[in-house]
Amino acid sequence: VGDTGTPVPTPLLPPAGSQLPCFHGSSTIRNLKERFHMNMTEEQLQLLIEQMVDGSMRSITTKLYDGFQYLTNGIM
DSSP states (O other): OOTTSOOOOOOOOOOTTOOOGGGOSTHHHHHHHHHTTTTSOHHHHHHHHHHHHHHHHHOHHHHHHHHHHHHHHOOO
């Protein structure tokens, strides 16, 4: 539950026995859970997100992409 009292949705997982090829293999669901950091506390997630934002703000690729967006779409 977030600060607003609204539940934070968890990733939707396929039903058992799904025939979708993207869910075949034992690592797919594990990788999805890891990507959403479902094993972290709210405090750990907050720190991680702050670190990710800080890293993006310092990244040359972020600056290059922002410049591209500004030139092509007027987005800044």
